[in-house]
Amino acid sequence: MADTTPTEAFGLPLLPGAPDPGDPSAPGSEEGLQDDVRRVIVARLSGADRAFRALLRSGGIAVFVITGMIGLFLVIRAWSAYRKAGWSFFSTGTWLVGENHFGIASILPNGILIALIALVIAVPCAIVTALFISEYAPALIERKLIAVIDLMAAIPSIVYALWGVFFFQPRALGFARWLADHVGPVFPPFRIVGHEMVIVFSSSPFVAGLVVSLMVIPIIASLCREVFSQAPQGEREAAYALGASRWAMIRAVVLPYGRGGTIGAVMLGFGRAMGETIAVSLIISPVWTFNWHVLQTGGMSIPALIALRYTESTPQMLSALMAAGLVLFAFTLAVNSAAGVIITRTRSGAQTAD
Amino acid sequence: MAKSSITEPSVETTLQLPPVAAEPEAGAEAGAEPEQRIRRRAVSLDGVCALLGSAAAALGLTWVVYERILPTTGALGFWLTVFLVFLAFYAGVTALVWGRRAVADRMAGALMFAVGMLIVFVVADQIAYTGYEGHSALGHLTFFTQDSLNATGLTHLDQGGILNALVGSLEQMGIATAIAVPLGILAALFLVEIGGPMARPVRSLVEAMTSLPEIIAGLFIFALFILTFGLRQSGFAAALALTIMMIPFVARSSEVMLRLVPGTLREASYALGASQWRTVLGVVLPTARSGLTTAVVLGMARAIGETAPVLLTSGYTDYVNANPFSGWQTSLPLYIYETVREPADVQRVRAFGAAVVLITLVLVLFAIARLLGGRRPGELSRRQRRRADRERLAYRRTILGLPSYAGRSAADHHSGRRAADPEGGDQ
Numbered sequence: 001m002a003d004t005t006p007t008e009a010f011g012l013p014l015l016p017g018a019p020d021p022g023d024p025s026a027p028g029s030e031e032g033l034q035d036d037v038r039r040v041i042v043a044r045l046s047g048a049d050r051a052f053r054a055l056l057r058s059g060g061i062a063v064f065v066i067t068g069m070i071g072l073f074l075v076i077r078a079w080s081a082y083r084k085a086g087w088s089f090f091s092t093g094t095w096l097v098g099e100n101h102f103g104i105a106s107i108l109p110n111g112i113l114i115a116l117i118a119l120v121i122a123v124p125c126a127i128v129t130a131l132f133i134s135e136y137a138p139a140l141i142e143r144k145l146i147a148v149i150d151l152m153a154a155i156p157s158i159v160y161a162l163w164g165v166f167f168f169q170p171r172a173l174g175f176a177r178w179l180a181d182h183v184g185p186v187f188p189p190f191r192i193v194g195h196e197m198v199i200v201f202s203s204s205p206f207v208a209g210l211v212v213s214l215m216v217i218p219i220i221a222s223l224c225r226e227v228f229s230q231a232p233q234g235e236r237e238a239a240y241a242l243g244a245s246r247w248a249m250i251r252a253v254v255l256p257y258g259r260g261g262t263i264g265a266v267m268l269g270f271g272r273a274m275g276e277t278i279a280v281s282l283i284i285s286p287v288w289t290f291n292w293h294v295l296q297t298g299g300m301s302i303p304a305l306i307a308l309r310y311t312e313s314t315p316q317m318l319s320a321l322m323a324a325g326l327v328l329f330a331f332t333l334a335v336n337s338a339a340g341v342i343i344t345r346t347r348s349g350a351q352t353a354d
Numbered sequence: 355m356a357k358s359s360i361t362e363p364s365v366e367t368t369l370q371l372p373p374v375a376a377e378p379e380a381g382a383e384a385g386a387e388p389e390q391r392i393r394r395r396a397v398s399l400d401g402v403c404a405l406l407g408s409a410a411a412a413l414g415l416t417w418v419v420y421e422r423i424l425p426t427t428g429a430l431g432f433w434l435t436v437f438l439v440f441l442a443f444y445a446g447v448t449a450l451v452w453g454r455r456a457v458a459d460r461m462a463g464a465l466m467f468a469v470g471m472l473i474v475f476v477v478a479d480q481i482a483y484t485g486y487e488g489h490s491a492l493g494h495l496t497f498f499t500q501d502s503l504n505a506t507g508l509t510h511l512d513q514g515g516i517l518n519a520l521v522g523s524l525e526q527m528g529i530a531t532a533i534a535v536p537l538g539i540l541a542a543l544f545l546v547e548i549g550g551p552m553a554r555p556v557r558s559l560v561e562a563m564t565s566l567p568e569i570i571a572g573l574f575i576f577a578l579f580i581l582t583f584g585l586r587q588s589g590f591a592a593a594l595a596l597t598i599m600m601i602p603f604v605a606r607s608s609e610v611m612l613r614l615v616p617g618t619l620r621e622a623s624y625a626l627g628a629s630q631w632r633t634v635l636g637v638v639l640p641t642a643r644s645g646l647t648t649a650v651v652l653g654m655a656r657a658i659g660e661t662a663p664v665l666l667t668s669g670y671t672d673y674v675n676a677n678p679f680s681g682w683q684t685s686l687p688l689y690i691y692e693t694v695r696e697p698a699d700v701q702r703v704r705a706f707g708a709a710v711v712l713i714t715l716v717l718v719l720f721a722i723a724r725l726l727g728g729r730r731p732g733e734l735s736r737r738q739r740r741r742a743d744r745e746r747l748a749y750r751r752t753i754l755g756l757p758s759y760a761g762r763s764a765a766d767h768h769s770g771r772r773a774a775d776p777e778g779g780d781q
Contacts, residue, residue, distance in 0.1 A: 056543050056544040057544060057552075058540070062601075063601070063602070064555075073582065074574065128469040129469055132467060132469065137470070156709075156716065158661045158687045158690050159709050248458075269565075277661070278687075303567055322577060325570055329570050332566065340561045
């Protein structure tokens with residue numbers, strides 16, 4: 001201990017439970033040790049600071065209050081519809097409010113179906129894009145591509161809807177027909193029930209899901225890119241030093257590191273796909289049964305229902321729409337919160353969160 | 355160049371390796387010689403040739419087979435086939451020289467590049483298609499100076515316009531920004547500066563609210579304002595619905611930016627005796643200013659394009675209504691949504707014209723965000739960097755009295771940082 005630096009000499013005895021390094025009976029050190037208590041440094045807050053911290057806290061609480069108020073007011077407004085319909089609200093497929101015969105039994109599954117189709121297309125595209133941006137693209141292209149992804153997220157959904165209805169749908173009909181002809185016999189969801197005409201293939205969950213997938217891609221891609229780019233440099237270099245190619249390094253280091261973040265991003269994308277309103281309501285043609293033949297016309301989702309029916313102004317109908325909206329709110333909030341928990345629990349998420 | 359265990363063909367060295375047996379001697383000798391620098395290159399001649407050759411072969415073969423021999427047509431199918439044939443050729447050519455793992459590496463690279471380009475293509479196609487469909491409406495000046503009262507399915511394009519929607523959109527975005535930005539930044543400051551056990555649920559909730567369904571925001575304001583308070587639909591109600599959408603977005607992206615402010619700056623401020631609010635206002639916020647501006651402007655771009663919250667809360671009118679607090683007010687997305695559902699062709703053109711205006715607004719906001727900011731806290735702009743270098747140089751000259759040495763080191767420092775930060779140039 002001859003060459004201890006001054007900080008060590010000072011630091012050690014100050015630790016509360018630390019064993020005494022020197023001889024306890026040595027003069028001088030004993031009384032110093034007995035008197036030393038761990039000091040807790042407290043900075044007294046001034047009045048201005050206390051007010052400032054209260055202000056910041058109120059900003060945090062405001063988020064809670066807003067979310068709570070959304071839930072509260074939807075419950076208040078939906079209450080009469082729930083009371084009227086009872087449990088049949090969850091088991092009825094049609095939406096005939098006047099005859100007291102309405103429920104979400106077909107609407108919710110139809111909406112989930114569209115969201116799932118969107119995810120099936122969006123997830124591989126988004127993950128591959130994120131990998132390309134974070135691992136393969138040269139720095140100059142990388143920055144441009146990030147801007148493109150940001151832009152894709154900022155393009156208004158109504159523009160996606162226009163593009164989907166007028167540009168994409170006419171061009172997708174041929175592909176949908178080809179799928180129904182060649183894959184349908186093997187894969188039942190691609191079958192067409194009834195007569196095969198071109199009109200049968202338009203306004204289908206498939207087309208709606210494809211357009212929605214374009215809106216989900218930027219969300220998943222940008223979240224995944226953030227996670228992938230945080231994969232530790234040391235582990236990447238270790239993989240390279242062991243002779244890995246770039247793809248092998250990605251499989252060994254980047255993908256396992258980003259797994260939690262990716263799962264969370266996919267769930268957030270699912271929430272977003274469930275809530276997409278305008279594109280779905282412009283593309284889909286409403287049906288009141290669960291249509292799992294995804295290439296065939298007809299589908300529905302809760303946001304599209306609200307957007308198409310909100311002009312009906314009787315209080316009872318509005319209450320029924322509020323009830324459907326509440327189900328959607330609870331569903332997406334649960335999915336998104338679970339995504340948040342998953343992100344913060346995993347290694348990549350824990351580093352970004354705190 | 356045997357088929358070997360070299361698994362990264364894209365990195366080539368120009369180093370001449372001596373024979374293994376003569377290693378110690380050669381190593382000693384090499385020490386005396388000037389060292390040869392190893393050049394790592396991301397592009398190799400072999401790689402470029404394989405890529406171009408496979409592409410040419412795929413294009414040629416597919417053209418002959420697809421267009422001339424098989425009874426297949428269609429642009430989409432053609433390019434899809436070209437890509438698949440290209441992948442096959444590329445894999446084959448790679449397998450001739452390199453091992454299995456190199457094939458997997460190059461396949462992954464080609465696939466990722468293709469998907470990345472596909473995304474860019476889709477975005478470009480959306481903007482271009484909207485512009486193509488809507489350009490004939492934009493040619494008339496009246497499109498921007500008249501309200502949409504005369505813009506019916508029976509009138510020509512030179513009558514009626516979107517002034518009412520433009521006014522409504524800008525006003526609603528302004529009000530939403532004015533409310534959402536302070537609240538969002540407050541929430542972000544709470545997460546970063548105070549933290550504690552409350553921070554984690556707030557952060558999760560902000561994250562969850564970011565992908566809150568748009569229509570729920572509209573439904574909530576409808577339930578609160580119109581059903582409970584008994585007010586009528588108005589531009590202000592729509593702006594409030596947009597605020598609900600904007601707060602989590604601003605809070606989340608500001609938090610990311612505030613988190614990047616170095617802790618040492620805060621500690622320096624505290625050490626000088628500053629209180630917390632002075633530190634936040636005088637150090638933290640100015641340091642993160644560039645990033646915060648970007649977050650706010652991107653939030654505005656998001657808010658101006660939202661349709662669903664506005665759909666339920668603002669009402670629809672053909673007249674120009676500049677007062678957001680009373681009467682119905684149209685915004686651009688709502689105008690597009692209502693107009694495109696009318697059967698007349700001319701209305702479709704108008705809807706696309708309005709969509710072009712909307713996209714242009716979003717792009718302008720986007721460009722502003724890129725110009726104003728996009729830098730991380732502490733990352734200096736070119737001008738600031740040059741000034742800092744100049745000041746440092748002058749300081750060293752006066753203190754040390756070693757002008758030549760100081761000059762060289764500052765120049766080295768400067769060029770080194772430039773090299774390490776290649777994207778700094780395009781800001």
